[in-house]
Amino acid sequence: MKITFLGTDTCIPSRGNDTASYLINDELLVDVGWNVTGNLRNLGIDVTSVRHLLFTHMHHDHIISFPSLIFHWTQTPPGRDVSPLTIYGPNETLERAFDGVLAFLQADRFWPNLKRPTLVPLAEQDTFETETLSVTCIPSDHAVPGRCYRIVDKRDGTVLGMSGDTAYGPTLAPIFKDCDLLIHEFSGGLGNVRGLPSKHSSAIDAATVASEAGAKRLAIVHGPLSAREKCLAAVAEIYNGELLRPEPLMSIEL
Template structure:
C-alpha cells in the first residue's frame, strides 16, 4: 500500500499546498480520497497515472474537497488521447449522487454522463464496501458537516485511516477499525489557540494519536496559522511514534514502515 499526499492545503490559496486530495495505491486499485482544487494538476506535476485512478472517494462536500471532481471527469475525456475507457467508481457519503447531478447541471454530460462507465456508491455513515482486488473501504461519521465521514482503507495486509475534516470526537478516538492502524492521516487545520469544534488542532491530533496508537501519524490540511506553531512538539507530548507533516507530493510505501 502506497500513500501520496497530493493536496495538503485547505480553502486558503497557497503557493505550495493545493486543496485536499490523497492517493492510495494497493495493487491495481488506485483510490483518490478527496479532490479539491489543484489536485488534478498536482497529479500531473508528480507524474502520477491520473488516467489510472479506479475509485474516487469523497469525505464531505466542502469546496476544498470536491471542486476538482469535474476537472478530472473532463480531463478523462479531453485531457489525453485516447480518452478514458476504463470504469470509475465514485464513492462518498449520502448526497454524493446529488452533488454530481449538481455539477452536471453546470458542466453537462461530460460530468453527468461520461463516455466511460461510471457508478456512484453512497456509503452509510458506518458502512463497509469492497473495492475489488481484496481492498475494503470502511466509513465512520465524524463531527464536521452532517455528511462528513472518515475512511479506513484495508488492503495488502495494511490499514490506512484518513480522518477527512473532523473535530475531536470520542467516537473517532475509540474507532476499533482505526486502532493500531499502519498509518493515520489526520487533518491538522488550526493552532490550539484558534481551535474550533469542527477541526483538529495539534493537541487534538495528539490526543487522537494517543488513543488510536497508529504505527505512523501523517498530518495534512494546514491552514496558514497552524504553520506558525511547533506542531511536532505538541504531538510528541502525547504520541511517541513517527510524525510526518506532509507536503504536496510526499509519498510513503507502507510496506517499508
C-alpha cells in the same frame, strides 16, 4: 501500502501545494483539491488509470476540481465514457454533488450519450473494496455529512486511518485502532476548537486521537502549515509515535 500526498494544505492552498488529498496504491483517490489532474500528471500518472475516487465530504475545497477530472475523462479516447470510474462518498450528498458536476459541464447539452461512472453512496458504517484495498467508514462530526475512513491493504494488512474533516469525538479512536499511519486534520492549529460550529480539530485533538488509537505514525494535514513545527512540538507532548512531515507530491510506503 503506498500513499501519495497530492496536497496537505487548507481550504486555499499555498503556491505549490493543494488542499489535503491523496492517492493510495495508485488506484484510489481521496478527495480532489483544486488541481487533481495537474497533480496526477506532475507525478507521471495517467489520469484515467485511477479508477476509484473517494470523498470524505462535499465541502468545496475537497471537490473543487471534480469537474475537471470528469471533463478529462470525457475527452480521453474512446471519449464520453466515464463508466470505468467508481465514485464513493457520503450517501447524503454524493449524488447531489455529481449532479452538480454534470450541470456545470452542461453534460446534457454536449454529451447526451455520456456513459456515467458508478456512484456508490456510503451509509454511515459501510465497507467497500478495490483491487488492493478494503475501506470501512464511520460518520465524521463536521458541519456537513462526512466520513472517517479505515483503509486496509489486503495484500499485507497495513492500515491507514484518515480523519477527513471532523471535530474530536470518542468514535474516532476505535476506527483508527492500531493503524500504521493516521492522517488527521489540524484546522484549529494550537487553538481549542471543541464546540465550535465549524466542527474541526486542533493539533492537540489529532494527537489525542492518535494516542488513544495507538497509531504508529501521525501526519497532521489541512491546518496552518506555517505553524506546523510549533504544533508538532505540542503534539509530541501527548503522542509518542513517529511524526511525519508530508510534502506535496511526496509518496511513502507503509
